[in-house]
Amino acid sequence: MQVIILGSGGPLPDPDRAGPATLVRTAVGDLLVDCGRGVLMRAAAAGSGVGAFRAVLLTHLHSDHICDLNDVFTMRWVLSFAPSPLTVYGPPGTSELLRNTVAMLEPDIGWRIAHHDDLNWRPEAAVTEVERGTVFEDASVRVTAAPTDHAPVRPTVGYRIEDGGRSVVVAGDTVPCAGLDELCRDADVLVHTVVRRDIVEALGVPRLNDILDYHSDIQGAAQTAQRNGVRTLVLTHLVPAPGPGTEHEWIDQARAHFEGEVVLASDLSVVDLGG
Numbered sequence: 001m002q003v004i005i006l007g008s009g010g011p012l013p014d015p016d017r018a019g020p021a022t023l024v025r026t027a028v029g030d031l032l033v034d035c036g037r038g039v040l041m042r043a044a045a046a047g048s049g050v051g052a053f054r055a056v057l058l059t060h061l062h063s064d065h066i067c068d069l070n071d072v073f074t075m076r077w078v079l080s081f082a083p084s085p086l087t088v089y090g091p092p093g094t095s096e097l098l099r100n101t102v103a104m105l106e107p108d109i110g111w112r113i114a115h116h117d118d119l120n121w122r123p124e125a126a127v128t129e130v131e132r133g134t135v136f137e138d139a140s141v142r143v144t145a146a147p148t149d150h151a152p153v154r155p156t157v158g159y160r161i162e163d164g165g166r167s168v169v170v171a172g173d174t175v176p177c178a179g180l181d182e183l184c185r186d187a188d189v190l191v192h193t194v195v196r197r198d199i200v201e202a203l204g205v206p207r208l209n210d211i212l213d214y215h216s217d218i219q220g221a222a223q224t225a226q227r228n229g230v231r232t233l234v235l236t237h238l239v240p241a242p243g244p245g246t247e248h249e250w251i252d253q254a255r256a257h258f259e260g261e262v263v264l265a266s267d268l269s270v271v272d273l274g275g
C-alpha cells in the first residue's frame, strides 16, 4: 500500500500546491480521497488516473475538497470504452452533489454524445452515503468511516483504509474528536489537515481567524497521533503555505507532541507501506 499526497494545499490558489486530495494505492485499485483543485493533473504525475480509481471517498462537501469532482466524473466517462460508473462514497449530501454535478454538465453530456458515435451512454456515479462503519470490503482491502467534527459543516467523515495488515487514516478537515480517535487506533499512517495557529493568530485577519475553530492546529493533530499510537503523521492542507525555510517549524511543532515520524507534505509526497 502506498499513500501519495496529490494536493497539499488549502483553499487558496498556490503555484506549487494543488488542493486537498490524497491517493491511497491498494491491492484492489487506487482510492482517491477528496478532489481538490488540480487533482487529475497530480494523479497523472503519480502515474494514476480515472481508469485506476477503484473509488472516490469524500470527507466532506466543502468546495475546496470537491471542486474538481466534476473533472473526475467527466474524464471517467469520456476516457471509457464501455459504461463505467464512478464509485463515490461520502457523507449524506453526496447523492445530491452528484445529481447537481450531472445537472451542471448536462449541455456538455449532450454535445459529446451527439458528437461521438461510439459514446452512446451517459456518465454515471454509483453513490453510497456513509457516516460510520464499514464503507466497503474487497479482497484484502477494508475501508471504514467514522464521524469527524468540522462544525458547522455537517456531517463530515474520516476514513481508515486497511490492506494486508497495514492501515492509513485520512482525517479530512476536523478538530480532535472521538470519531477520529476511533479510526486512528494503532494506524500506520495518519494524513491530517492542519493550520498554523501561531501564524494565523498573528495575522489577525478575521476571516482567516475563523478557520481556527474547525481545523486542527499542528499540536492537535500531533496529540491525536500520539494518543492513538500512530506511527507516521503526514501534515497536509497546509494553511498558510509554509514559506521557504520555515518547513522545520511545522515539523518541530508536531514533534513536540508526537514521538513517531512526521512528514510535512508537498504535492506528490509518498509514504510507502510495502505490500
Ligand SMILES: [Zn+2]
Pocket: 060, 062, 150, 153, 173
Ligand atoms: Zn473543510
